[in-house]
Amino acid sequence: MEMRNSSRQLNSIDSALFADGLHETVKEKEYLPFFLTQLRQQIFARIYGSDISFAVFLGRPPRVSKRFCYTSMPLDIEEDIYSLVGESLDQELAHLDRNGWNTLGQIRKSAVIRWTMITSMIREDALEALLGRNLTNVPQRIGELQAKIDHAWKDLPPFLTIPTRDLWLKGRSCHEVDTLHQIRLLYLNTTFLIEWAASRHGLQDTGALFVNASELLSWVIEALVRREQLSEIGLISLAWRVASCALPAAGAIAWYLLQPSSRVGFNLDSSSRRRSIENLSVLIAHMGILHDPGDGNYQLFCHAKNALQSAMDTILSPPDPAQPENSLDMLSSAALSPDWIFSDYLGLGVDSWIGLPDRGSFMRMDDNMPY
Numbered sequence: 001m002e003m004r005n006s007s008r009q010l011n012s013i014d015s016a017l018f019a020d021g022l023h024e025t026v027k028e029k030e031y032l033p034f035f036l037t038q039l040r041q042q043i044f045a046r047i048y049g050s051d052i053s054f055a056v057f058l059g060r061p062p063r064v065s066k067r068f069c070y071t072s073m074p075l076d077i078e079e080d081i082y083s084l085v086g087e088s089l090d091q092e093l094a095h096l097d098r099n100g101w102n103t104l105g106q107i108r109k110s111a112v113i114r115w116t117m118i119t120s121m122i123r124e125d126a127l128e129a130l131l132g133r134n135l136t137n138v139p140q141r142i143g144e145l146q147a148k149i150d151h152a153w154k155d156l157p158p159f160l161t162i163p164t165r166d167l168w169l170k171g172r173s174c175h176e177v178d179t180l181h182q183i184r185l186l187y188l189n190t191t192f193l194i195e196w197a198a199s200r201h202g203l204q205d206t207g208a209l210f211v212n213a214s215e216l217l218s219w220v221i222e223a224l225v226r227r228e229q230l231s232e233i234g235l236i237s238l239a240w241r242v243a244s245c246a247l248p249a250a251g252a253i254a255w256y257l258l259q260p261s262s263r264v265g266f267n268l269d270s271s272s273r274r275r276s277i278e279n280l281s282v283l284i285a286h287m288g289i290l291h292d293p294g295d296g297n298y299q300l301f302c303h304a305k306n307a308l309q310s311a312m313d314t315i316l317s318p319p320d321p322a323q324p325e326n327s328l329d330m331l332s333s334a335a336l337s338p339d340w341i342f343s344d345y346l347g348l349g350v351d352s353w354i355g356l357p358d359r360g361s362f363m364r365m366d367d368n369m370p371y
Contacts, residue, residue: 013047013050014047014051014063014064017043017044017047017064024069024070025070025072033085034082034084034085034089035082035083038074038075038077038082039082041072041073041074042074042110042113044069044071044072045073045074045113045114045116045117046113046116047064048064048066048069048071048117048120049113049116049117049120051063051064052064052120052123052124052127053120053123053244055124055127056123056127056193056244057243057244059130059131060131061127061131062124062127065124066121066124071117071121073100073114073117073118074100074110074113074114074117075093075096075100075110075114076096076100076101076102076108076110076111076114077092077093077096077102077108077110078108078110079110097157099155100114101114101156101157102157103157105157105159107159107160107175107176107179107180108179109175109179111160111179111183112179112182112183115156115160115182115183115186116186118152119149119152119186119187119189119190122145122148122149122152122190122194123189123190123193125141125145125148126145126190126193126194126197127193129141129142129145129194129197129200129201130193130196130197130200138201138203139201139203142194142197142198142201142203145194145197146191146194149187149190149191149194153187156183160180160183161183161184162180164184164219164222167180167181167184167222168222168226168229172229174229174230174231174234175231177229177230177231177234178230178231178233178234181219181222181223181230181234184219185216185219185220185241185245188212188215188216188219188245189216189244189245191212192209192212192213192216192245192248192249192252195208195209195212196209196248196252207266207268209252210252210253210256210266210268210272212249213248213249213250213252213253213256214249214253214272214275214276214279216245216246216249217245217246217249217250217253217279217280217283218275218279219245220241220242220245220246220249220283221246221279221282221283221286223238223241224238224242224282224283224286225282225286238290239290239291239297239301242283242287242290242301243297243300243301243304246283247304250279250280250283250304250308251307251308253276253279253280254280254308254311254312254315256268256276257273257276257277257311257315258311258314258315277312277315277316280308280311280312281312283308284305284308284309284312287301287304287305288305
């Protein structure tokens, strides 16, 4: 019942967005107060980002599409600036660059909202490449998506794309850790989705999907093992990061490890294989801290843990020299499906856990989720 209520909440939020006209450009915008313009843009960005994330997770078309919306980006400013007017407001806006990012090097929550919207527009196109029918010029589409996410990442301010080793430095606030982790996570998740779309259409570069999956899984595991450095909000959203990012990546890695090299098209060196097994083991070991029997995501993690444990048993078992390698038999014994990216690969269906908090407030959606 709780999961169905969450699904209905998401439907209601999407419907309210269209009913209130938040998807449209505002007529006579120059007469609207600054705070109202920014509030409209921020609410739309949050709802749109959440809808795309759930669409990817559930393997369904998005309810809110950029093709029918006016996607205006909220500015990278603190919410207390919304109430300013006149010269005070102008002084604050002077600290923004031409793209709307702050030039003070401040790591703000608004950066996640903006980056979520940027990556969501790319993920929507990648989702179309995965789910669409009668697609044309697929190689060109995939190439353009790869170029878009690479350009978007390079176009971010340098203080938001710091080296991974610098994220966990002592003295960095929990808020900054959460923000920087989510920004890189969205980038890695988007590149993984694009590579998966390429793989589905037979366009994958040799080993590219495995590399992307490994980076994505490693990044989520960093947050798992260093969770004491996350804020309370970061801890709440950790289960969603694992469900929406780590599990699909882990499924991809396990699938690769179960295949003979002749089938995957590249030789997996012993170092990469060892790191992959280590990361899968760490993920399995930590999955118990993410749920309790009464949680809405309990069934999801139980199914995922059983599937990954079964895969690991097969991966770590020495091959039988009397039996020829057969990847399909190996895959079946590991209880994994090639469509690991969607929640249906665990047999949960579209009404499975989708991670929405049991609250319907527009403004509090991002307080519990990384979009």
